[in-house]
Amino acid sequence: MKLDRKIIYSAAFISFLFSYLIHHPLLRKHVYSDIVSFWFRPFITLHEPPYIQASFEYPPLAGFITYVSALMKTLTSYYTVFSLFLFVFYIILIEVVIRISSNRQTPRELILIFLALSPSIILYTVYNFDIIFASLLILSLYLFERKRHFLSAILFSVAAMVKLVNLILLPFILMYVREWRSRALYAAVSLGLFGAVNLALWAINPKFIDQTYLYHFQWGLENAWFIALFPNPDSWNTAKLFSAFLLCYGLLKVYLCDFMDLYQRTFMALSVFLLTNYVFTPQMVLWILPLLAILGALPYSYFALEFANAGIILTWFESPNPTRFGSIPQYFAILRGIVLFLMIIEIYQNSKEVVKDASLEKYL
């Protein structure tokens, strides 16, 4: 029997509500969220537009949403408006995943598990922009699959304006476009819109690129499993080189794989990014949960991944130095890295066996 979508929506609504409540700033012992921390930045209180008068380390759409939410006068109303934005994108995500799953005939129960009941959904939906990014990306992929390439490219671009990481997926999507002309058009639209917005902001504020994008290169290792190899923070520049090498290698492997369909490849590319990047904040797991639901797989490793991922934030503020090797959150991060690696292998093996007809031809 097919699970009624109302049940999924109800569960999703309750999850979201729960997420909203546990992070609510008025709650005496609320769980930390980036959203609430943004409120205390000077540009919010001074009502300065981000990128133009103030720096903000997230891409333009993220700043725009923050700015609009911050037009509210109080922290509670700011938090609620921000959450409403997140809720809209969350619901869009649920709907799109239901539709894709119906087309692929994958069990709806998995949507319930991955997108409503996962601890990560509860802990990290009302947290940062990741649910918006996931929603826009999945919608873009869905439209792409329905051959609505132009709209897909626009949404791809918008997704990149929430999380820059989206750009690494472009070559993988282009693999599924047959003609060079269409490929060029897709690339031009998706990069063009993103480029135009960023160029405009750069023209207004020449420090924009530094403050928004290059800023991230100064960060050290955050929840990366290879902190075990580079325990001393002085060695983290080399750790970043190591990370870049692993990322290139992993993405190349995904690119060269023959038998994956669009969603499998997207899942693999994002997972490789998460596994190899020197910053793997726990909310980033939201990027891959919808894809797991779409792939119709419930890997054994999922449970351990969720345990470790939730453990990171729940122990973060209990540790005096949570980013250092040897702290409890970092042990969780290492466990999560191992588990994610196992998950990648599991999905890879499954995709080899299950998706026999999902070669590139299906899309071309």
Added chain:
Amino acid sequence: MHRLKNICKSDLLRNIRLWLAILVLIIFILKISIIPYPWPEASPSECINLLPEGGKCGFIFDEAHYIPAVRKMLRGEAANNEHPPLSKFLIMLGILVFGDNPYGWRIFITLSGAVSIYLLGLIAHEFTKSNKLSFISALFFAFDLHSFNLSSMAMLDAPALMFALLGALFFIRKRWIASGVALGLAMLSKTSAPFVLIALLTYDLLEKAHEESDLRSCLKKWMPVLEKVGFVAAAVMLIGLAVYDYNYGAYATPFEHLDYMLDYHSSLTFSEEDLVYMPLTWTNPLYQFPRIPYFVISVEVDGEKYNPVAYYGMQTPLWWMTWLVVAFALYSSYLRLKEGGFPRFELFILCWFSFNYLVYFPFAHLLHRWVYPFYFYMTVPVIALGLPKILEGDRISEAVLYALLIAQVAWFFLYFPVKPQWFIDFLLLVHAPV
């Protein structure tokens, strides 16, 4: 007479390995014969931290860094961590077997230098299938004075090159894992060895690009090579560093050790007022770097001043041919590609040359990283490889080839680092530089 003819025609004499082995033996004997010069006057314990002045420790050139480091390592202290440890372990092994004296310090480095000649001959044979060309290549390299000098000192370069050439030989024979292991050992010997790995992988990528019609299939064929060679090499290096770090308590992980090496080597920059011999001076015969005295003893007898012991860093006739070999390789590659073939030999030379020599141009000119002419030691083998190939064929060019070979050998003996008295007397008699 008949029997002599038979011997000449026999397979034994046509066996390139035999000829190479004889050449290696000759060079090894020459190297062994000069090992005791210079011999230390000070005791080993005096030559660990603050070295006494006047060359009393008997060190040549950078041995002053490595031998004290090995002595510390023998005491259980981590030392000279900015360089990988394998070459130093070879020096240590020599000391353990032959004692803490020049024989102990230099024996395995010397052996590595001699074995490199053999390996180069085999590589040449892989490409040319010609015993003559392979042997001439080996001769050019064997009698390259600078290479001879450098591989007679207790330094890191000779083992690194030996393992790199071994890795290259396996690589050409498509024995990927073995190649990875050898290249890993090279990387464990000296920090510049990864350039050889990059050169070989680039060479293979170009070959695959030539075979395949699109980039994706090319990369698909290349990835297993990257994994088998590159990853195995990296694993060997990391395991080696881990063993060292664990035993000496140097670093928590081999990755942290790598970080220190990278940091250290990128911090070696020069400023405007420093005198640096830029990479072009290593190969330009018209504008050469001056002869660098690594270790020189001068004496004056009956008003005649001469240097019975003189280890120099200097160009040789082979080095002067560098750009000719490169130009030939480029032109020949172009012709071969035009015909639809793949210029294996030429691209091997070009890739090796690019990543082991040209790479120092941006390092020196853009990053202002210190560079030294002895870095060219890693490139000399491919110049020796290419030169005979250019000049093979017609009689005139072969005559030029033999003339160059004679010049190379003459140069070698003229500047041979430790000269016997009878040879000095002869050189003085003919007013040659001594």
